[in-house]
Structure formats: structure tokens, C-alpha cells
Amino acid sequence: MVVVTPFERTLRMSTPAAIALLLAVGVAMGPRPLVVGAVAAIVGVGLTAVVALRPLSGWPAAVGLGLAAGAVYVVCAGQPANIGWFTMCVLAGWVALVADVVPTAVLTGVLLVGFGVQWAVELSEPGWGPWTFGTVFTAVACVMARRQRQLLAALQEAQAGLAERAAAEERNRIAHELHDVIGHALTVSLLHVTSARLALDEDPVEAAASLAEAERLAQQSLAEVRAVVGLMKDAADTAPLPGAAQLGDLVASFDRAGAPVDWTVVGDPSSLTATEGLTVYRILQEALTNAARHAPGAATAARVEVARDRTRVVVDSAGTPHAPVREGSGLVGMRQRAEALGGALTAGPHDAGWRVEAVLPS
Numbered sequence: 001m002v003v004v005t006p007f008e009r010t011l012r013m014s015t016p017a018a019i020a021l022l023l024a025v026g027v028a029m030g031p032r033p034l035v036v037g038a039v040a041a042i043v044g045v046g047l048t049a050v051v052a053l054r055p056l057s058g059w060p061a062a063v064g065l066g067l068a069a070g071a072v073y074v075v076c077a078g079q080p081a082n083i084g085w086f087t088m089c090v091l092a093g094w095v096a097l098v099a100d101v102v103p104t105a106v107l108t109g110v111l112l113v114g115f116g117v118q119w120a121v122e123l124s125e126p127g128w129g130p131w132t133f134g135t136v137f138t139a140v141a142c143v144m145a146r147r148q149r150q151l152l153a154a155l156q157e158a159q160a161g162l163a164e165r166a167a168a169e170e171r172n173r174i175a176h177e178l179h180d181v182i183g184h185a186l187t188v189s190l191l192h193v194t195s196a197r198l199a200l201d202e203d204p205v206e207a208a209a210s211l212a213e214a215e216r217l218a219q220q221s222l223a224e225v226r227a228v229v230g231l232m233k234d235a236a237d238t239a240p241l242p243g244a245a246q247l248g249d250l251v252a253s254f255d256r257a258g259a260p261v262d263w264t265v266v267g268d269p270s271s272l273t274a275t276e277g278l279t280v281y282r283i284l285q286e287a288l289t290n291a292a293r294h295a296p297g298a299a300t301a302a303r304v305e306v307a308r309d310r311t312r313v314v315v316d317s318a319g320t321p322h323a324p325v326r327e328g329s330g331l332v333g334m335r336q337r338a339e340a341l342g343g344a345l346t347a348g349p350h351d352a353g354w355r356v357e358a359v360l361p362s
Contacts, residue, residue: 019090023072027040030079030084032075043071058098069091089131104142180333213257250288267306300316306362310359312359316353341360341361343360
């Protein structure tokens, strides 16, 4: 199926009319009897109409327009001053716009042979030179125009593909942000709610404190969700995303929820950039959330090492997951975050437990 662009549709609808007008002038100026010239002109216009309305491209278009050129020869042959020869330039330009270089070159060559034969017969007549030059010039100019249109279409397609890919990557990034924020909030809040339920009868004060902490965490997570959603709206008044300065608060939220973490920091996390700090925070957040979710009650140790050439995040859980661990969005998200900075992340059994380790270059 031939796909016709709006430009080609306009070309195909207007060109046969222009050819009909030129051939009508050619018949009026031509040396042939009126009936012969009129029949040839009708045949030529009919062939161009078939090429236009089918619509034909490539070799079929070249053959159809070549036959139409034969009708032009019948109308105008032997008379270089005939305006009908402009039809040859139109045909050469038309095929150059709807066919590849080879069909265009073949048809243009046939037209030039026709001019050359007449020029050889009438050496004293210089009028065939301008028609030869005009036909070649039209064909070359239209070939270049077609190449430019093809290049423009390719660039527009590539631009659309890049925009779609960028949008998909942005949606994926925001989805990971929301997964990390909501997953952490729900896991730690559930620990607080469970603690409050167990302490409700024996220690109402402790239960109230647990519920208050769950409420505080929910409000904090809601602010983070708003910040992430604000990235989609390009809002300037959203809360800042967490970073290296909030690592201690993150670990403390697990401690308050009854999932204590043996927390160690080596080096100065404040030296990390905002992007590096957010990556470290999210990896630590997701690793601790997974440990609390899949191995509740197991001892957990977290370590962040900030050196001159690299940053290392390690989370060890003494318990193994209750169910086989699959490459869910959490592990995939952590790995993608690490790889986005040129680093790597591994997660799997270690000693008697489970380890998540990320190494980020500085």
C-alpha cells in the first residue's frame, strides 16, 4: 500500500491539470493536425491522471510518465519553440518527487535521448539545448527536494521516538520514586500499628506513641509523594527530595518502628551531590524496607562508606526471605538507580542471611 503525504496529494491533483494546460497550448502551436495533436494530448493527460489517481510511485510511475512523454513528442516534435515542451520538465520533476534515483535517471535519460535525436537531426537549431538543460535541472532539483523531505521525515520520526522514550523513562523513574516512598511508608507504618495493637491493653502510652509515629511518618511520606508528583507538574513549590542529610532520620524511623538497625557511617555523606545523595537514600530505604518486610524481627545492619573514589551502601539482614525473592520492582529500581550513576548493585544470600550491596563511583 502506497502512503501518500499531503504534499504528494497536492502534487498529484494539480500536476495533471498543469500538463493538460501545457499540452493544450502545445496542440495549438504544434505542427500536427488538430485531431492528431488532440488525441495525443488526451492520451498524455489520461496517463498522468492514472499515475496521479492510482496513485503510482517508483517504477510504475516512471513507466506511466514515460508513456505520457511519448504523447508529448507526438504533439511537439520538430518544433523547439513549442511551449508544450515544458511538460517534459514537469514530468521529470514529478517522477523525481515520487520515485527513487534510478527510475528518475532512466526516465530523464529517455527524455534527453528524445531531445538529442531531434537536435542531431536539426544541428542548426539551438533551441533543444535549453530544453535539455531545463529537464536535467528540474530532475536534479526535485531529487534534492525529495531527499530533503525524506531527511526531514526521518528527523521528525527520530524526534518523536526520543520524546516517547524520554517520557517512558521519566514515567519509570517517577514510578520507582513512588514505589520506594509508599513501600517504606506502608512497611514502617504497619510496624507501628502492629506495635500499638499489641500494647493497647497493657501500655496505652506506648500504643499512643506508636500511632503518633505512624501518623508522623504518613505525613512525611505524603510530602515526599507530593514532591515526586510535583516533578510531573514541574512545580516549584514542592518539598525537596531527601538526600544524604536524611540518612540518619531514615534509619531512626525503622528503630522507632521496632525494627532496629545497626547503623554505621564511614566518611562524610554531606560531600555527595544531590543526585548521589538521593540515590544512596533510596537504595538504603528500599533495602531496609525489604528486610523489614521479608525478614521481620531479624537483625539488620546498614553501612554507608563515602570514599574519594566511590560510595558503598551495604545492608545485611540476618534472616532469609520467607518466600523466594524475585526480581520485582524494588530490586530492579535499586539496580537501575545504581547503574544510572555508573555503579552496580548486587542482592542475594550472604552468610546465613541476605545482603544488598551497591557501589557507586564518585
